[in-house]
Amino acid sequence: MNYSIKIGGEAGQGVQTVGETLCQIFAASGLHVFSHQDYESRIRGGHNFYQIRISEDSVMCPKEKVDILLAFDYESVRLHTPELSEIGQILYDSQILKTKISDSRSIDVPFLKIARETGGPDIASNIAAIGAVCGILGVKREILLGVVTNIFAKKGFETVAKNVEAAQAGYDYAIKACIMCPFRLPEPRPRKILISGNEAIALGALVSGLKFYSGYPMTPSTGILNYVAEHSLTFGCIVEQAEDEIAAINMVIGASFAGVRSMTATSGGGFALMVEGLSLAGMTETPLVIVLAQRPGPATGLPTKTEAADLLFALFAGHGEFSRIIFAPGTPLEAFYLTNKAFHLSEKYQVPVIILSDQYLADSQWTFDSLDLESLRYMDMRLRGASFENQKGYKRHLFTDTGVSPLGVPGDARHLVVTDSDEHDEEGHITEDRELRKRMVEKRLFKKLTLIRREIDEPTVYGDVGADIAVLCWGSTYGVVKEAIDRILKDFPISMVHFKEMYPLPYEGHWLEFLKKKRILINVEQNATSQFAKLLRMETGLAVHRNINRFDGRPFGVEDLVERIYAHIE
């Protein structure tokens, strides 16, 4: 069982809401779900779609063929009918589309009429549509109604009743209209955890002790701001919307200096403004987590599309030389754990950590069987209260063997916490002394980076490890490359190596030897210039043999990727 559902329509028609609700229903049915969206940079109109893939097995990328097309406008029919699979069906309402579709694979369900008859507003036609999709798929009725009830529970009994009725009517109508539909779902299983990349990062931050968040809204990072804000009271976290990204990062640095775990999130243009502050965090050794949700650039680029072309920007951002850590999770689950690791390392080494995400990861929803909360870490590494007061001769930037100085919380002791964006002495006061300058650079850069490298995990290796061909990838291409490898493995020995901890790279041990032995290294990147290949060569001297790039703002599809990998191995 492996179906895909595409919901198409104009912005403002509720495409995203319908998609998210269906994802919840499938997750509640115990199915594996992967969803991604394609939307335009406008509030109303245009063409948007939300695509969901469901399976009994884990899924992490879209497939190109569509089994159910739910069309809210004629444009969706026109654009996506060619994508229909052999068993594909189009669900639509001729009243909403203002036309009847002659294609024999289409089912006309009166969503709008149902909404009006059940006494709901016209938008309740979306609920009827959700019901219809569930009907032809054979989703258990009580699961559909349970999710619909939950969604409207806050709005009172009457709203719940109307929407439940609309969902049922859509469900029943579709079953009758589609007697020949071949779709079958397995018996319900324990519910799965459904989570998007943005949610995973926000939740990962909150469970790591995030107390202060400041940001400026920017697609596709805004979901993080919204999610943290939504849960801020529950977790005891302050969320402040800043006047610009410069203010956001400086507020976060201030809050972190004053003793709380802090984070900001943005996208390319916003990160460009934050670069000055990033350098400040490096100089003042202030812990800080920055999420850089990439989008295609330069400048404003394609605001709502996907690309991963800020790796080298993140690596070189900031004037001067200082330690930093860069992560690029491949799935929401990795995003959750890596955010926790980001907070841990940021505070342990007093360095900025940048988490690279992209629109594809940020807005996609995945399902997982479990979330291993026991593997999370939380250690308060700041000097507070009595343990701070009892320090003798406290100096904020004290030279130590590790390069890590005591991070005192100002006001908790009679000691003073002093830091400076100018070069400073151990106490934190301005200096131009040659020897001090040299030692401070060594402390901030070499000593810390050496220790940090020991904390970095090796890349994930998958597939036929003995094969003489390996595909390299990083960040959110994990899922699609993995599925491509699975398909190729049926006829051809191949392996993949996925990097999620990008900088510093792990110690050149096993993984580098593994790569060096391969006859062909094929590097897959969602950008034009193979930035990771450059980083790898710069850090290790290892050159890849082939590059596969996609930079049209759309994610790789499995079928397309398989073909392109084959082109390099045959």
Add this chain to the structure above:
Amino acid sequence: MLTLNDFKGKTPAWCPGCGNYAILKAFNSAMVELGIEPHMVVIVSGIGQAGKFPHYTRCNTFNGLHGRTLPVATGIKLANHSLVVFAVAGDGDCYGEGGNHLIHAIRRNPNIKLMVHNNQVYGLTKGQASPTTSQGVLTKAQPYGTLSEPLNPVALAIALDASFVARGFAGLPDDLKELIKEAVKHRGFSFLDILQPCVTFNRVNTYSWYKERVYKIELSHPVHDRIKAFEKALEWGDRIPVGIFYRKEKPTLEEKIPVLKNEPLVRQKFDFEMAKSLVRKIKNVD
């Protein structure tokens, strides 16, 4: 007992005769008289001669970037509102590079004390025009004279309905000390523009130029009247008023944040196990 010695910092590297010395002395005396201990104060500063201020006194210090004083100070205040947070900036720092942040800091009204060392010139970069330089003033960077009109920071602050607006003068150090004390006592954002002659680069606005013009705002001035305050703020020329222009009671940013109802953020213990169980609940994890 606190003494001035408790606030003794590094030896200043300011020019002899610089107006900053008077501000430093007024600040230290105000702290001693208010009985505020150095470790309960954080001074945030930017870049410029004013930016070096915290090194010459003795408090917790974050000497950050040019223009970014107020966002850092806001972050500190929100993280720990039990600290007395000062933001110290120059006119270029606060009204030029940091202009946007000033507007929004006033809108937020955190309980931060802002002192702007206003010498109407860029001193550290050797004499270019600042946002408060008079029109027509010649500099190396403005060879045809400064073309833009000078900013009126006091009028700007009143227009934004800042909760405390005052102007001090380095030539009246005792009055300046009292103004700093009033600014600290005020609950909310305190804006203090300090006229501070630059003896090296500003040949126009000298001590004697100011002494001829500066006068103290009359006791009868209605500080709660915004229109009257605005009128007073427009006086600049033959007569320059110093003192408190405007004062308004309103809730501070910290008071409006529900998370801060009981205690400062930094004192709120993070319960890791509790957070994990919340995640379990939110994400339906068994």
